[in-house]
Amino acid sequence: MNFLEITTILLLLASFFSIINLRLLKLPQTIGLMILAICLSIIVLIIGLVFPEFLEIVTTLTKSFDFSVLLLDVMLPFLLFAGAISVNVHELLKDKVTILFLASFGVVFSTFAVGSGLFWLIEQPVFGLNELGLTYVDCLLFGSLIAPTDPIAVLSIVKKMNLSPVTETRIAGESLFNDGIGVVIFLTLLKVKMMGVENVTPEGVSMLFVQEVAGGVILGCILGYLGLKLVRYIENEFVELEVLITLSLVLLVSIISSKFHFSGPLGVVMMGLFLNVNIDSDKIEDGVQKAMGEYVYKFWHLLDETLNAILFILIGLEIIPIFQNFEPVYILISILIIILVVVSRGIGVSIPIRILSIYKTFEKSTSLIITWGGLRGGLSIALALNLPEQIGEGKNLILFLTYMVVLFTILFQGLTLNKIPK
Numbered sequence: 482m483n484f485l486e487i488t489t490i491l492l493l494l495a496s497f498f499s500i501i502n503l504r505l506l507k508l509p510q511t512i513g514l515m516i517l518a519i520c521l522s523i524i525v526l527i528i529g530l531v532f533p534e535f536l537e538i539v540t541t542l543t544k545s546f547d548f549s550v551l552l553l554d555v556m557l558p559f560l561l562f563a564g565a566i567s568v569n570v571h572e573l574l575k576d577k578v579t580i581l582f583l584a585s586f587g588v589v590f591s592t593f594a595v596g597s598g599l600f601w602l603i604e605q606p607v608f609g610l611n612e613l614g615l616t617y618v619d620c621l622l623f624g625s626l627i628a629p630t631d632p633i634a635v636l637s638i639v640k641k642m643n644l645s646p647v648t649e650t651r652i653a654g655e656s657l658f659n660d661g662i663g664v665v666i667f668l669t670l671l672k673v674k675m676m677g678v679e680n681v682t683p684e685g686v687s688m689l690f691v692q693e694v695a696g697g698v699i700l701g702c703i704l705g706y707l708g709l710k711l712v713r714y715i716e717n718e719f720v721e722l723e724v725l726i727t728l729s730l731v732l733l734v735s736i737i738s739s740k741f742h743f744s745g746p747l748g749v750v751m752m753g754l755f756l757n758v759n760i761d762s763d764k765i766e767d768g769v770q771k772a773m774g775e776y777v778y779k780f781w782h783l784l785d786e787t788l789n790a791i792l793f794i795l796i797g798l799e800i801i802p803i804f805q806n807f808e809p810v811y812i813l814i815s816i817l818i819i820i821l822v823v824v825s826r827g828i829g830v831s832i833p834i835r836i837l838s839i840y841k842t843f844e845k846s847t848s849l850i851i852t853w854g855g856l857r858g859g860l861s862i863a864l865a866l867n868l869p870e871q872i873g874e875g876k877n878l879i880l881f882l883t884y885m886v887v888l889f890t891i892l893f894q895g896l897t898l899n900k901i902p903k
Contacts, residue, residue: 495790518797563785565753590829596624629663631858661747697744705755
């Protein structure tokens with residue numbers, strides 16, 4: 482099937498699933514689409530038992546495009562930019578230290594806690610997973626890909642919780658930035674894996690990390706500043722041109738980042754924040770000084786919803802090969818890893834909040850909301866699919882664990898998040 486045919490099928494499924502969720506399930510879009518995507522994969526597997534040719538066709542369809550490349554290089558920049566321009570920048574700038582500390586410490590702590598925990602589990606003879614050959618670096622790679630939360634899933638649910646503007650901005654900002662930081666840590670560890678631990682020096686790893694972070698942030702600021710000048714020059718007079726400018730800039734950040742090994746996610750987030758503020762305007766709408774016209778925000782909201790719907794359908798299709806290659810013991814390991822992921826997220830969030838509460842005020846449930854609101858999504862699955870074949874048979878375990886964590890956080894945590902007392 483060609484690109485046009487695949488796109489048509491995905492758009493039709495996205496529209497159909499959205500209608501079912503809107504009229505029947507009446508759940509938050511992210512949760513409803515995830516449930517329907519799971520149903521789709523189960524139906525495909527059942528039909529495949531009766532008609533193996535059908536399952537082969539679907540498997541071929543999923544292999545006809547690279548999901549990890551599609552998400553990381555195409556969908557993720559657009560989704561993160563849409564999330565960045567929906568954040569209350571006025572509140573974010575006032576609380577930038579808190580947000581950056583939460584995002585950076587939380588991701589780093591979770592990476593090493595979950596990675597070390599997985600390595601300890603597979604070393605236990607009782608599970609019989611020693612023969613998979615997973616190294617400590619492989620386990621840290623899993624820790625880094627499961628640490629960042631899905632800002633799209635988080636934002637869509639948090640907006641309906643009636644939180645205070647400060648708390649909502651902290652949660653949204655932490656989710657946006659921990660994505661970029663998580664990808665940087667993953668790529669750094671991936672470089673260590675590909676080069677071999679014995680050939681890597683601490684100085685080399687540090688330089689690679691700084692290059693990714695600093696390069697992405699600086700690139701995003703430069704293009705964001707230039708974009709801000711452009712949209713201010715247009716003065717909301719030609720809204721179609723503003724849409725064209727924002728689309729072009731997002732793609733430009735992605736291309737430059739991939740060429741020079743910068744962090745594309747951090748770049749588009751910084752650019753989105755720049756374009757969401759008009760520093761020369763005294764008119765404040767909803768607490769945000771907007772540089773772009775309302776038409777632009779509506780366009781990006783539509784694109785965000787469309788890509789989000791397609792993303793969860795793709796996740797449902799990608800799980801089919803994963804469930805065809807799993808062992809029963811993986812279920813027990815996944816339960817233990819889910820507990821470890823939630824606990825490490827809680828500790829990684831609570832420590833910064835305890836430190837910052839010395840001179841900042843936090844609502845009593847902030848730590849619990851950020852912990853339980855740490856929903857994982859397509860980014861984690863895309864990074865898991867992007868793991869090199871050198872990992873061997875252990876890649877199937879990592880893929881299975883990743884999908885189970887995503888399922889648990891979106892379905893169970895997502896459905897119960899509004900039960901947390903504000």
